[in-house]
Amino acid sequence: xxxxxxxxxxxxxxxxxxxxxxxxxxxxxxxQNFEVVLLDVSNQPNRLLNQSLVAAKGDRLVxxxxxxxxxxxxxxxxxxxxxxxxxLLAFLDDDCVAHPGWISNLLEVARRNPGALVGGxxxxxxxxxxxxxxxxxxxxxxxxxxxxxxxxxxxxxxLNFVIPAAGFLALKGNDGRFGRFGAEDRDFCRRWRAKGxxxxxxxxxxVAHDHRTDLRGFLRQYYxxxxxxxxxxxxxxxxxxxxxxxxxxPIGSHLGLVRELISSxxxxxxxxxxxxxxxxxxxxxxxxAGVLHQASCEAGSSLWRR
Numbered sequence: 001x002x003x004x005x006x007x008x009x010x011x012x013x014x015x016x017x018x019x020x021x022x023x024x025x026x027x028x029x030x031x032q033n034f035e036v037v038l039l040d041v042s043n044q045p046n047r048l049l050n051q052s053l054v055a056a057k058g059d060r061l062v063x064x065x066x067x068x069x070x071x072x073x074x075x076x077x078x079x080x081x082x083x084x085x086x087x088l089l090a091f092l093d094d095d096c097v098a099h100p101g102w103i104s105n106l107l108e109v110a111r112r113n114p115g116a117l118v119g120g121x122x123x124x125x126x127x128x129x130x131x132x133x134x135x136x137x138x139x140x141x142x143x144x145x146x147x148x149x150x151x152x153x154x155x156x157x158x159l160n161f162v163i164p165a166a167g168f169l170a171l172k173g174n175d176g177r178f179g180r181f182g183a184e185d186r187d188f189c190r191r192w193r194a195k196g197x198x199x200x201x202x203x204x205x206x207v208a209h210d211h212r213t214d215l216r217g218f219l220r221q222y223y224x225x226x227x228x229x230x231x232x233x234x235x236x237x238x239x240x241x242x243x244x245x246x247x248x249x250p251i252g253s254h255l256g257l258v259r260e261l262i263s264s265x266x267x268x269x270x271x272x273x274x275x276x277x278x279x280x281x282x283x284x285x286x287x288x289a290g291v292l293h294q295a296s297c298e299a300g301s302s303l304w305r306r
Contacts, residue, residue, distance in 0.1 A: 004062065006034040006103060006162065007084030011076050012094035014042045016049040018210060019094045023053060026092075027060040031103040034090075036063040039080040041070035074174035074184035077158065081165070081173055089168055093159040095210040097125060102205050106162040109202035116198040117163045117189070119156030120205030130272070131218050134279035135211030141260035145253070150201035154193065158185035160207045167197060175235070181294075182221075183228030187235060218279070219286040226290020234298070258284075 008026060012019045019038075026036055040050050047067055054065040068079055081089055090106060092098060102120065110118045122139055126132035139157070147153035158174075171191055178184040189199060212218040261280055265273055 002033065004033055004035040004086040006031070006088045006090050006107065007086040007165070008034055008036045008090045008092055008103070009077065009080040009084065010036060010038050010092050010094055011073065011080065012038060012040050012042060012050060013070060014046045015094050016042075016046050016053065019050060020053050021097050022092065022094050023057050023061065023063075025096075025098040025100075025102075027057060028100050029098065029103050030100050031107060034062070034103060035085060036061050037080050037083050038063060038065045039076055039083075040065060040067045041076055070180075072176065072179040072184075073158070073182065074178045075176035077184075078173035078176065081168055084165060087165055088162055089165050090162040091158055091160065092207065093209070095125070096122075096159055096207040099206040099208075102207060103162075105202050105205035109200055109205070110162055113198060113200045115164060115167065116200045117156060117161055117167075117192055118200050118202050118205070119153065119161040120207060121201075121203050122157070122160060123206055123208045125208035125210040126213050129211075129213040130275050131215060131279060132211035132213050133272070134276055134283065135218065137261060137264050137276065137280070138283060139209075139211075141257055141264055144264075145257045145260045147199075147201060150203070153199040153201050155186060155189045156199055156201070158188070159209065160205070167192075171195065177235075178228050178231055180224065181228035181231065181290075182225040183232040186229075187232050190236065215282070219282055222283050222286040223290040223293075226287040226292075227294040228290075229287070230291045230294035230298075 010019075010022060023036070038050075038054065040047055042050060051065065054063055057063055064083070066080070066083060068076070070076065071079070077091065088107075088110065090103065106118050106120060110116065122136075124132055124136035142155070142157075146155040171188070173188075174184040175187050178187065193199065212221055265276055265280065268276060
């Protein structure tokens with residue numbers, strides 16, 4: 001292969017079955033000139049399984065398997081980006097299955113919008129699960145709320161986008177202070193736009209995402225997102241580019257997101273509305289608990305330092 005046009009960065013953590021599906025989808029891409037940088041932060045038994053997967057895909061993918069300690073999604077993505085060889089970075093989570101035209105559609109929109117961050121679409125990879133359906137409703141509400149204009153979007157989740165490597169590195173990548181809590185992609189998109197970068201949506205660059213299907217995992221995920229949201233808004237308040245933030249009003253923005261969710265819920269069949277509403281209530285409570293916990297932790301830390 002000639003020098004790769006795109007480096008696809010895949011992070012994996014203790015999900016060998018999901019990773020196998022992800023790598024298989026990459027081996028069937030219509031675009032051929034790319035490499036895969038697999039950053040593996042799994043525990044040791046799963047790393048051995050992942051090594052077997054990588055060996056099995058060696059004749060179908062240009063793939064480098066890097067094993068590192070888990071420093072959280074933000075820092076892990078930065079480590080993978082530092083190892084990439086291509087001028088474009090494409091981010092994909094291990095619990096996503098990319099449609100065959102995923103890379104080619106991202107590149108087509110990127111060619112029409114030089115220098116832009118180009119995000120793809122996300123479908124529900126577990127449509128039979130009501131919990132996964134709730135996760136998809138939340139994703140779609142976020143997209144509708146932040147991206148009414150796909151040619152001038154405000155936010156793209158970190159599991160599906162392509163960006164010039166030079167632009168990503170110029171911003172020093174993701175902020176590692178988010179740790180394992182999430183919201184690092186919101187922060188990156190805010191900083192990207194504050195520096196004049198565009199975010200454009202490529203609707204045909206589709207991945208199927210395995211949303212959580214167990215209630216405990218669903219609630220833990222959004223609890224973590226709540227903690228990350230507190231960190232995000234704290235950073236917004238102290239950022240010198242705060243005036244350029246796409247989301248300076250956290251309460252108003254959240255209420256807008258809730259309105260989008262209610263609208264989406266009302267379009268669902270009657271028999272699904274009550275269980276989905278209960279799950280969305282769980283999302284709200286878990287998210288709020290995460291925000292309050294992180295706020296109390298930081299307040300306690302501040303008092304201790306005094």
